[in-house]
Amino acid sequence: MPNTQQLEDITTQVRRDILRMVHKVNSGHPGGSLGCAEFLVALYNDIMDRKDGFDMDGIGEDLFFLSNGHISPVFYSVLARTGYFPVDELSTFRLLNSRLQGHPTTHEGLPGIRIASGSLGQGMSVALGAAQAKKLNGCKHLVYSLHGDGELQEGQNWEAIMYAAGNNVDNLISTIDLNGQQIDGATETVLSLGSVRAKFEAFGWIVIDIEKGNNIEAVLKGMAEAKSKTGNGKPVCVLLHTVMGNGVDFMMHTHAWHGKAPNDEQLAEGLSQNAETLGDY
Amino acid sequence: MKTYENTGNKDTRSGFGAGLTELGKTNENVVALCADLIGSLKMDDFKKNNPERFFQVGIAEANMIGMAAGLTIGGKIPFTGTFANFSTGRVYDQIRQSVAYSGKNVKICASHAGLTLGEDGATHQILEDIGLMKMLPGMTVINPCDYNQTKAATLAIADYEGPVYLRFGRPSVANFTPEDQKFEIGKALHLVDGADVTIVATGHLVWEALEASKELNEKGISAEVINIHTIKPLDAQAIIDSVSKTKCIVTAEEHNHLGGLGESVARVLSQHKPTPQEFVATNDTFGESGTPAQLMEKYGLNSDAIVKACEKVISRK
Numbered sequence: 001m002p003n004t005q006q007l008e009d010i011t012t013q014v015r016r017d018i019l020r021m022v023h024k025v026n027s028g029h030p031g032g033s034l035g036c037a038e039f040l041v042a043l044y045n046d047i048m049d050r051k052d053g054f055d056m057d058g059i060g061e062d063l064f065f066l067s068n069g070h071i072s073p074v075f076y077s078v079l080a081r082t083g084y085f086p087v088d089e090l091s092t093f094r095l096l097n098s099r100l101q102g103h104p105t106t107h108e109g110l111p112g113i114r115i116a117s118g119s120l121g122q123g124m125s126v127a128l129g130a131a132q133a134k135k136l137n138g139c140k141h142l143v144y145s146l147h148g149d150g151e152l153q154e155g156q157n158w159e160a161i162m163y164a165a166g167n168n169v170d171n172l173i174s175t176i177d178l179n180g181q182q183i184d185g186a187t188e189t190v191l192s193l194g195s196v197r198a199k200f201e202a203f204g205w206i207v208i209d210i211e212k213g214n215n216i217e218a219v220l221k222g223m224a225e226a227k228s229k230t231g232n233g234k235p236v237c238v239l240l241h242t243v244m245g246n247g248v249d250f251m252m253h254t255h256a257w258h259g260k261a262p263n264d265e266q267l268a269e270g271l272s273q274n275a276e277t278l279g280d281y
Numbered sequence: 282m283k284t285y286e287n288t289g290n291k292d293t294r295s296g297f298g299a300g301l302t303e304l305g306k307t308n309e310n311v312v313a314l315c316a317d318l319i320g321s322l323k324m325d326d327f328k329k330n331n332p333e334r335f336f337q338v339g340i341a342e343a344n345m346i347g348m349a350a351g352l353t354i355g356g357k358i359p360f361t362g363t364f365a366n367f368s369t370g371r372v373y374d375q376i377r378q379s380v381a382y383s384g385k386n387v388k389i390c391a392s393h394a395g396l397t398l399g400e401d402g403a404t405h406q407i408l409e410d411i412g413l414m415k416m417l418p419g420m421t422v423i424n425p426c427d428y429n430q431t432k433a434a435t436l437a438i439a440d441y442e443g444p445v446y447l448r449f450g451r452p453s454v455a456n457f458t459p460e461d462q463k464f465e466i467g468k469a470l471h472l473v474d475g476a477d478v479t480i481v482a483t484g485h486l487v488w489e490a491l492e493a494s495k496e497l498n499e500k501g502i503s504a505e506v507i508n509i510h511t512i513k514p515l516d517a518q519a520i521i522d523s524v525s526k527t528k529c530i531v532t533a534e535e536h537n538h539l540g541g542l543g544e545s546v547a548r549v550l551s552q553h554k555p556t557p558q559e560f561v562a563t564n565d566t567f568g569e570s571g572t573p574a575q576l577m578e579k580y581g582l583n584s585d586a587i588v589k590a591c592e593k594v595i596s597r598k
Binding site for chain 1: 349
C-alpha cells in the first residue's frame with residue numbers, strides 16, 4: 001500500500017491530469033475535481049478493497065459510485081492511474097467517439113464505471129441498491145458514494161437518506177463534498193443547506209466530519225473511522241470539508257472554476273504549482 | 282372466422298402478481314420493489330414468500346428506480362411496482378439516466394395504466410406512458426392484453442437481459458389467451474384472418490378488436506386482428522404483411538394518439554407501405570372520473586369505436 005508521500009505524489013499528478021484534460025477541450029469541471037483529488041486518490045489507493053481488473057457486479061470487492069458526475073476529470077484520472085484503463089486515454093476526454101464522456105457513463109464500456117451520473121441526486125439510490133445486493137449475495141464488502149453539497153438540494157437524496165436509515169443499510173459510506181460552492185455561487189446564498197450534520201443525524205445516520213478534506217492523512221484517518229462504524233445497523237455519512245479548486249491558488253475558494261477551463265497561461269501557472277510526479281499522459 | 286372464448290374476466294395486474302409469485306419460486310435473482318402499493322400491484326404473495334428479496338421503499342418512486350438500478354450491480358433482476366403514472370412520468374429522468382442510459386436490467390412494472398383505473402381521475406390516469414418509454418433508447422415496451430398474457434409476459438421479461446416497461450391495468454377484462462401460451466417479446470400474434478381491414482390492437486383493446494371483428498363480420502366486412510403486445514421493438518413485418526392484403530389499417534390502444542402504438546405503426550407504414558390508417562386512441566386529452574366502461578365509451582376506446590374506425594378507413598381506400 002502506498003505511503004503518504006506516494007499518495008501525495010499521485011494526487012499532484014492527478015491535479016495535472018485534471019488541468020490538462022479540461023484545458024485541451026476548453027470544457028469540463030476543474031473546481032470540484034481538484035477539491036476531491038485527495039479523497040479519491042486515498043479511496044482507490046488505500047481505503048477500498050479492490051480486485052484486479054473490472055467486472056460490473058463487483059462481488060468480493062468494495063464499490064464506489066460517483067453521484068456528482070461532473071467531477072469526471074478527477075474520477076477518470078484516478079481510475080486511469082490505478083490501472084482501470086490506459087493513462088494515455090485521458091487525452092480523449094470529451095472528444096468525439098471517446099469512452100471518457102463529459103459525464104461518466106457505462107454506455108461506452110469504460111472500465112471502472114458502474115452507473116451513468118451527471119443528472120444530479122441519483123447516485124445515493126444506486127449505491128443503496130448495490131449495498132442491498134451485497135447483503136443478498138452475502139458479500140461483506142462495502143459500498144462508497146460521493147455527492148456534492150449543492151447536490152443535496154435534489155429531493156431524491158432525502159428519499160434515499162430516509163430509506164437507508166429506515167432499513168439499516170449499514171454497509172454504505174456516503175461522503176458529502178462540503179466545499180460550500182455551486183454553479184451560481186455559495187451554497188449558503190443559492191439555497192442554504194442548514195446543518196448537514198443535523199439533517200443526517202435526524203434521519204438516523206452516523207456522521208463523521210473530516211475537517212481537513214484536502215489532507216491525505218486526515219482523509220485516511222477519517223475514512224478508517226467511517227469504516228469502523230459500518231455493520232452497526234446504521235448508514236455512515238462522511239462530511240468531507242474541502243476547498244474547491246484546491247492545489248491551484250487562483251482556483252481556490254471560489255465557484256468561478258466550477259465549470260470553466262483554464263487558458264494557456266492559466267494552465268501553465270497551474271502546472272507550475274504542481275510539478276510532474278508520475279509522468280504526464 | 283376464428284373466434285375466441287372469454288374464460289372469465291380478470292384483472293391484468295393479477296396476472297402480473299401471479300407471474301411474480303412464480304418467479305419468486307423459480308428465479309432466485311428476481312427481487313421486487315414497491316412504492317407503497319403492494320395490494321394494488323398484487324405483490325403480496327411475492328413479499329410473503331420472499332421477504333428478504335422484497336423492498337418496500339415507501340412513497341418514494343425516484344429512490345425506487347435508483348435502487349433497482351443499483352440492485353442489478355450484483356446480478357439481481359429487479360421488478361419495480363407502482364401505478365403507470367408514477368412508474369414513468371414521475372421518474373422519467375431516473376429511468377433515463379440510471380436505467381436506460383446505464384443499460385441496467387430493470388423491469389418497470391406499471392399497473393393502473395390509461396383511463397380504466399376509473400374513478401381516481403386524471404391525476405392517476407396516464408395516457409402518455411407508452412410514448413415516454415418507447416422514446417428511451419434500448420427500452421422494451423410491452424402492453425399485454427389479458428391476465429394470462431400478462432402472467433406469461435412477466436415470466437418472459439425475467440429471462441430477457443435489458444430494461445423493460447411492462448404495462449397493465451386495474452379493471453377486470455376478458456381473459457382469452459391460452460394459459461400455456463409462451464410469450465415471445467416482439468412477436469405479434471395473428472388472431473383473426475381477414476381481407477378488408479387490419480386491426481392492430483394492444484392491451485385490453487385486443488378483446489375490443491375481436492368483438493369489433495365479429496360485428497364487422499355480420500356486416501359483411503372481413504377484419505384481420507393482430508395483437509401487438511410489444512410496442513417496442515415493433516413487429517413491423519407482421520403489420521406490413523397484413524396491410525399488403527387488406528390495404529387499410531386501424532390501430533387501437535388505451536393511450537394518447539400522440540406517441541402511442543398508432544404512431545409507431547404509422548412510421549413503419551409511411552416508410553415501407555403507405556396505407557390509410559385510423560386511430561382508436563385518446564385525442565390529446567386528460568381523462569376524468571368515471572367507471573371504466575363509461576370512460577371507454579366517452580373517449581371512444583371500445584368495440585363500437587373500432588367498428589366505426591374500420592368503416593371509415595375502408596371508405597378511404
